[in-house]
Amino acid sequence: MSINKNSSYAQSILSITKRSVFFCCFIIAVLLSPLCISATSADEPEHSVTFEGGGWGHGVGMSQYGAYGRALDGYNAQEILQFYYPNTQLVASQSVPDDLNIHLFSGEGATITTSGSVSFKDSTGEIFKTIENPSVLAVARINSLLTISLPDGTNICIEEAENETINHCSTDPISIDIVEGEPVQTEVVNQFTNIGTSGNSYQWGVLTVRNRNLSGGGIFVLLEDLPMDKYLYGLAEVPASWPNAVLESQAIAGRTYANARVNSRRNNSSWSLPWDLYSTVNDQHYTGFTNESGGSFNNWKLAVDATSQNVIHYNNNPIYAYYSSSNGGYMESSAYVFCSASNHPCSDTPYLQSAKDTFDHANNPRHSWVRTYSGQDLGRYLADSSIGSIGIVTGVQIGGDIGASGRTDQADVTIFGTSQNVTTKGDTLMYAINNGVRADGGGYESEILSTKYYINDFYNPINEINQSTTGVLPAGWRAAESGDGFGTTTATGDFNGDNLKDVVIGVPGEGVGPQSNAGLLHVAFGGSGGWGNTVTTYQGENGWPGVAESGDGFAATVAVGDFNGDGFDDLVVGTPEENLGRSNKLKDAGVITASYGSPTGLINPVLMHQYSPGIGTHSEIGDMFGAALDSGDINGDGYDDLVVGVPGEGIARRSRAGAIHVLYGSASGLSGIGSNLFHQNTPGIKSTAEVGDSFGKSVAVGDINGDGYDDIAVGVPSEGVGWGRRAQDRAGAVHIIYGSSSGASASGSQWFYQNTSGWPDTSEKDDFFGSSLDVADIDDDGYADIIVGVPGEDVGSKIDAGIIQIVYNPVGHATTSTSVQTLNQAVPGVAGTIESGSKFGTFILAADVTNDGIADILVGTPNKTVAGKQDAGIISLFPTIEGKPSLTSDQMFHVNQSIFAGSAQSSGLFGTSIAVLGNDLIIGSPGRKVSGLPNAGAIYYLNR
Numbered sequence: 001m002s003i004n005k006n007s008s009y010a011q012s013i014l015s016i017t018k019r020s021v022f023f024c025c026f027i028i029a030v031l032l033s034p035l036c037i038s039a040t041s042a043d044e045p046e047h048s049v050t051f052e053g054g055g056w057g058h059g060v061g062m063s064q065y066g067a068y069g070r071a072l073d074g075y076n077a078q079e080i081l082q083f084y085y086p087n088t089q090l091v092a093s094q095s096v097p098d099d100l101n102i103h104l105f106s107g108e109g110a111t112i113t114t115s116g117s118v119s120f121k122d123s124t125g126e127i128f129k130t131i132e133n134p135s136v137l138a139v140a141r142i143n144s145l146l147t148i149s150l151p152d153g154t155n156i157c158i159e160e161a162e163n164e165t166i167n168h169c170s171t172d173p174i175s176i177d178i179v180e181g182e183p184v185q186t187e188v189v190n191q192f193t194n195i196g197t198s199g200n201s202y203q204w205g206v207l208t209v210r211n212r213n214l215s216g217g218g219i220f221v222l223l224e225d226l227p228m229d230k231y232l233y234g235l236a237e238v239p240a241s242w243p244n245a246v247l248e249s250q251a252i253a254g255r256t257y258a259n260a261r262v263n264s265r266r267n268n269s270s271w272s273l274p275w276d277l278y279s280t281v282n283d284q285h286y287t288g289f290t291n292e293s294g295g296s297f298n299n300w301k302l303a304v305d306a307t308s309q310n311v312i313h314y315n316n317n318p319i320y321a322y323y324s325s326s327n328g329g330y331m332e333s334s335a336y337v338f339c340s341a342s343n344h345p346c347s348d349t350p351y352l353q354s355a356k357d358t359f360d361h362a363n364n365p366r367h368s369w370v371r372t373y374s375g376q377d378l379g380r381y382l383a384d385s386s387i388g389s390i391g392i393v394t395g396v397q398i399g400g401d402i403g404a405s406g407r408t409d410q411a412d413v414t415i416f417g418t419s420q421n422v423t424t425k426g427d428t429l430m431y432a433i434n435n436g437v438r439a440d441g442g443g444y445e446s447e448i449l450s451t452k453y454y455i456n457d458f459y460n461p462i463n464e465i466n467q468s469t470t471g472v473l474p475a476g477w478r479a480a481e482s483g484d485g486f487g488t489t490t491a492t493g494d495f496n497g498d499n500l501k502d503v504v505i506g507v508p509g510e511g512v513g514p515q516s517n518a519g520l521l522h523v524a525f526g527g528s529g530g531w532g533n534t535v536t537t538y539q540g541e542n543g544w545p546g547v548a549e550s551g552d553g554f555a556a557t558v559a560v561g562d563f564n565g566d567g568f569d570d571l572v573v574g575t576p577e578e579n580l581g582r583s584n585k586l587k588d589a590g591v592i593t594a595s596y597g598s599p600t601g602l603i604n605p606v607l608m609h610q611y612s613p614g615i616g617t618h619s620e621i622g623d624m625f626g627a628a629l630d631s632g633d634i635n636g637d638g639y640d641d642l643v644v645g646v647p648g649e650g651i652a653r654r655s656r657a658g659a660i661h662v663l664y665g666s667a668s669g670l671s672g673i674g675s676n677l678f679h680q681n682t683p684g685i686k687s688t689a690e691v692g693d694s695f696g697k698s699v700a701v702g703d704i705n706g707d708g709y710d711d712i713a714v715g716v717p718s719e720g721v722g723w724g725r726r727a728q729d730r731a732g733a734v735h736i737i738y739g740s741s742s743g744a745s746a747s748g749s750q751w752f753y754q755n756t757s758g759w760p761d762t763s764e765k766d767d768f769f770g771s772s773l774d775v776a777d778i779d780d781d782g783y784a785d786i787i788v789g790v791p792g793e794d795v796g797s798k799i800d801a802g803i804i805q806i807v808y809n810p811v812g813h814a815t816t817s818t819s820v821q822t823l824n825q826a827v828p829g830v831a832g833t834i835e836s837g838s839k840f841g842t843f844i845l846a847a848d849v850t851n852d853g854i855a856d857i858l859v860g861t862p863n864k865t866v867a868g869k870q871d872a873g874i875i876s877l878f879p880t881i882e883g884k885p886s887l888t889s890d891q892m893f894h895v896n897q898s899i900f901a902g903s904a905q906s907s908g909l910f911g912t913s914i915a916v917l918g919n920d921l922i923i924g925s926p927g928r929k930v931s932g933l934p935n936a937g938a939i940y941y942l943n944r
Contacts, residue, residue: 030502032572047375047394050918051451054328055497056336056366056444057529059405060352061085061322062253064366067246069359073254083353084331088319093311096255096329097262098860100231101288102223102276104206105196106212109140109189110221112148115201115590116182120148120156120168121175127128128168129156140189141219145159146174146209153809175224176207183289186221197279202288204230204841212272221287222275228255231277232304233297234288237323240296254284254594256311256321289860311710312350322352326366329499330405331355337409337451341425344401344410348924356497363625363835366449373433379417381436387424396455396944398426400533407451426451454500454526464901466930466938467507472531473522475742479551480930483517485509486937487924490915491568493560495597500526501917504571504940506555509926510547513536519554521573523602532760535601539575544593545607546575549584553577554567554667562639563665566596570669572642574626578611580619590625594670606669610646614672615661624648632701634739639665641743643712645696651679651689651863658695660714662744676744678737680716684746685735688718694718695735702775706813709739715770721753721763731755732769734788737813750811756791760820761793761805768792776846776855778881781810786810787857789841795826795834802840804859806885821885822860823878829887831876833866839863840876847916849944854880860911866894866904875923894941895925900940905929919944 055063064083073764078090081837116136131137137156138149146169147155157169168174180183183201192196192212205226209479209671212218238250261283262276279286291297311318322334333354339346361367373381378393399412408426415422415429434447435891465472467480480486491504491907493875496502505522525589539546539554548554555575559651564570576590595605610619619625628645635641644661651657659679663670679696680689689695698715705711714735721731733753754763772789779785786807795801803824810818824841825836843860850856857878868871873896878885904910905928913924921942 001470004092007634017480028473037493043482046870047392048372049375049378049393049396049455050370050372051448051453051455052368052370052918053448053450054330054368054406054451055324055326055360055452057324057326058322059324059327059330059332059407059450060334060337061324061331062198062359063325063331063360064246064250064323065326065356065362065364066360067249067364068238068242069364071245071249072362073359075245077245077252080245080249081252081312084323085319085321086353087350088312088314090252090310092309093259093313093318094309095709095768096228096259096309096311097276098227099224099792100226100228100258100262101275101278102226102231103196103273103278104186104200104221105188105191105198105279106218106220107188107191107196109138109216110209110219111187111189111205112137112139112176113185114182115184118176118179118182121177122168123171123173128159131156134937139219139221141211141217144211145170145215146172146211146219148174148209153597163566163656173208173210175209177209178203178205178844180204184808184868186440190578192216192218192621194233195278195282197285197287200290201293202234202285203292204233204288215432220274223279228258229256229304229308231286233301234286234287234289236287240298240300241540244299244303247300248307250323250663251300251304251307251434252310252312253321253323255307257284257323259311259754260320286332288706299371306624316833319351320349324450324451326364327360327405328367328450329357329359329360330452331357332403332405332407332452336403337407339410341410369449371446371448375846377436377440378415382415382417382422384436384439385428385432387415387422387428388431389419390415390422391419393417396429398455399423402498404501405452406454408453409451414508426453460813461583462901463899463941463943464881464938465941466928466936468930469531473534475538480933480936481511482933483509484511484937485935487927487928487939488554488912488937489558490913490924490939491558491560491571492915492917493571493597494526494599495523495569495571495746497527497568497599498526501924502526502566503556503915503917506558506562506573507937508553508556509935509937510538515548515550515552517550518548518552519556519575521555521558523571525601537602537755539593544605546578546591546593549579551577553580557626557629559629559631559642561642561665562597563594563631563640563642564596564669565639565665566597568599570596570640571602572629572670574629574632574644576624576627578609580611586619586621587623588622588648589619590627591646592626592629592642596641596669596815598877604669608672612662614675615663616672616675616677617659620650622648623650625661628696628699628715630701632700632739633665634662634701634710634712635664635743636709636741637665639667641710642670643699643701647694647697649696651681652877654689654691655720656694657681657689657691658693660699660712660717662712664743674743678714678744678746680735682746683839685737685749686751687716687733690720690786692718692730693720698770698773698789699771699785700775702777704736704775704777704784704786705738705741706783707740709741711739711775711784712737713745713773713775715773715788717771719766719770728763728765728767730766730768730792732771734770734773735788736786752810755814758818758820760822764794766792766800772841772844774844774846778806778846778855778880778885780854780880781883782808783809787844787846789844789859791839791842793824793841795824798826798834798838799833799836801825801836801838802861804841804844804857806857823885823887827887829890831890831892832874832933834921835865836867837863837870843911843914845914845916849916849919849921850876850879851919852880856880857885858914858916860914860923862909862911862927864894864911867896868906869906869908871907871909871927872896872904873908873912873925875914875921877913893921893923897941899942907934
């Protein structure tokens with residue numbers, strides 16, 4: 001898991017000989033003309049909004065797919081119901097109603113298709129007409145009178161008697177006693193509302209036609225006097241082929257819901273309609289004989305019969321046993337979903353609470369889903385809804401009051417348009433979109449399926465965000481200052497388990513009180529207000545261990561992983577310049593702090609350093625413990641492990657030789673007990689520890705040999721290559737240390753550098769090969785490849801122009817042969833122009849930003865000159881196509897493009913860090929001036 005490969009410390013290698021001023025070096029560069037930069041600028045993208053969500057339906061009570069998953073795991077019906085409806089009792093009730101009245105539909109008329117002999121009764125219950133043979137009859141209401149016509153046009157309501165004409169339909173209702181085995185089909189003519197089911201057949205109860213004495217006239221078609229279990233036979237709620245435990249659970253939930261709803265409506269004096277239940281999902285989906293004629297119906301019938309009279313009670317009354325198709329992995333409380341906005345918050349219902357549902361995913365095609373709509377389409381949908389016209393939609397931001405499950409029913413959702421912005425509720429937006437989709441002829445696969453959705457893009461109308469941006473940070477920290485370096489590090493993870501990505505921003509230069517450059521960390525929680533719900537932390541605050549001190553640089557590095565295996569992402573924060581020991585004499589010894597995810601966010605922070613139990617060495621001056629971090633499961637036990645770079649570690653009296661520690665995860669989190677220490681004097685590790693090598697200046701983790709255990713790539717960018725007159729100081733190298741069931745092992749480790757046989761380049765002085773690293777399977781052969789940054793590489797006459805090199809199958813494990821691909825801005829097709837001092841490859845991140853399941857390559861070049869602004873910075877995106885980074889679809893981004901607010905600044909260092917949020921990018925620019933304050937820093941949100 002590669003989260004943050006570069007920091008001020010990874011870049012400071014270049015400063016040893018190149019006079020870096022702020023985190024990375026400033027070299028006089030060849031000015032890039034505006035003409036050249038505009039030739040490779042990315043066009044402003046068309047606006048679109050992507051909704052990522054989970055589940056189908058309201059998510060309250062039982063998830064039908066969750067019940068299915070539990071049944072597969074061996075749960076019985078009672079156990080399933082107890083989970084979804086806690087604090088309840090399952091009872092055999094003698095008061096279940098057996099005379100239900102079901103609303104089928106309302107419309108201008110209907111057709112009734114019989115399959116046998118039927119007799120029509122008038123409002124007194126007397127038979128006035130019997131139709132012996134199957135027939136199709138048309139029901140209408142003409143001049144306020146019901147008519148029922150045979151195919152030849154004869155109105156059977158009219159009887160010509162001696163000296164008089166009798167209209168048997170002059171008063172309603174008109175009814176048919178349906179006979180078992182001779183189903184009657186009904187279809188609506190010009191339905192008035194969408195609350196109705198047409199085209200189904202029925203073989204139980206009394207089919208009834210009533211006058212609709214409401215505006216518009218028409219008729220109601222009902223099924224009356226229907227026994228409860230016969231009603232349940234016709235419920236089309238779950239496939240009858242599902243396990244019996246699911247079917248019994250559904251039968252009991254359906255019976256209980258109907259019982260509660262009937263009791264409520266019959267006892268409500270304001271309920272004046274002539275039915276108890278709707279045949280639609282407004283109550284339960286009832287299709288009668290249409291469902292009963294299915295191939296596996298007997299399974300469902302047996303479940304209904306076996307549970308007859310069984311209902312769920314709370315306080316001796318049947319409960320509203322709500323259920324839906326899928327909850328997306330988390331039940332929501334009825335108090336949140338069914339509460340009107342004017343009454344919110346409502347009181348809780350003890351048996352309809354929020355809870356995580358770990359079985360909802362089983363064979364569930366709608367456990368999670370993604371919907372993308374163009375800004376133009378969204379604008380049309382809103383204009384046709386109660387929300388109104390706001391022009392083309394450019395973004396959506398979900399505010400506070402998110403449900404515990406992540407649902408947005410009561411959340412304030414701000415929609416940004418080209419003509420105006422508007423705020424509405426999450427469910428209102430869902431209805432507006434779905435109505436628009438249906439009007440366009442779309443179906444469920446194009447709709448928002450639940451209010452459990454989020455916009456994975458932290459949208460802000462202005463995509464430059466700094467510590468002075470209104471509404472972004474807690475009030476006490478809403479002030480940009482010189483030297484803060486906001487955006488030096490960035491990362492994303494789900495720390496509170498709401499399935500919404502949270503954003504981490506490191507500010508290592510922030511002063512805390514009188515302590516300059518003490519550093520702090522911002523965590524913006526996704527989906528609960530985005531940038532507006534940011535928690536700010538520093539050492540000694542909110543239970544975080546340590547004390548904020550001048551020069552600590554807290555949050556100079558970060559890494560994300562699930563170190564205790566509880567399903568919540570955890571965060572490790574590096575403070576490599578922390579002083580330790582008595583009177584802080586151990587300057588820049590370094591520490592890390594691990595904090596663990598939970599439903600409430602990051603908790604239980606623990607400080608670790610080289611004196612911590614089990615770490616296996618001692619903190620010393622200049623060690624820089626924590627200067628590089630990455631995570632992955634190295635021993636395959638299901639817990640993420642942490643690799644900690646210590647590039648300043650002295651080995652055998654060789655200062656700054658460097659080392660790494662591997663700390664293993666467990667149910668209780670990270671521990672130094674059982675950890676590993678590796679350096680270039682470790683038996684099995686190639687080469688020898690030497691002064692200034694900086695082994696561990698960069699680290700990356702991934703499964704390089706395809707054995708199921710993550711391996712470790714270690715950058716040694718100051719490694720000298722060659723001997724004597726041929727010695728190339730600071731040429732650089734990379735080591736590979738393999739994982740196994742017993743953890744990382746030096747046995748079989750390998751290394752490579754640019755003088756390695758077959759390499760398409762040569763090791764040279766000050767190349768700094770391995771300054772940045774990432775590991776990912778670019779060619780999709782099942783084996784991770786290594787991407788190496790060489791920011792000091794000269795390209796032709798361009799000094800320190802920089803390159804990256806992708807090593808495919810670096811150690812010969814895959815069926816594909818080992819090869820190396822070099823990319824820089826002189827390679828044909830690569831966007832941009834080669835320049836001295838650019839240091840292309842200073843930052844590298846491999847991540848899937850094109851949603852094809854294969855990692856793409858992102859390159860940060862913060863020292864690039866843009867429109868004459870030295871060290872303004874760019875990033876490059878190389879999408880992976882057919883196993884290679886594309887040189888025809890690659891893009892270059894910089895602040896002078898119209899997609900970004902503001903303009904390029906000298907020393908802005910855009911591209912120092914990059915984090916991925918879905919397919920969007922968060923780009924750090926820690927050198928950016930804010931209100932004239934140098935190095936205050938900013939991040940940019942690239943909504944792709």
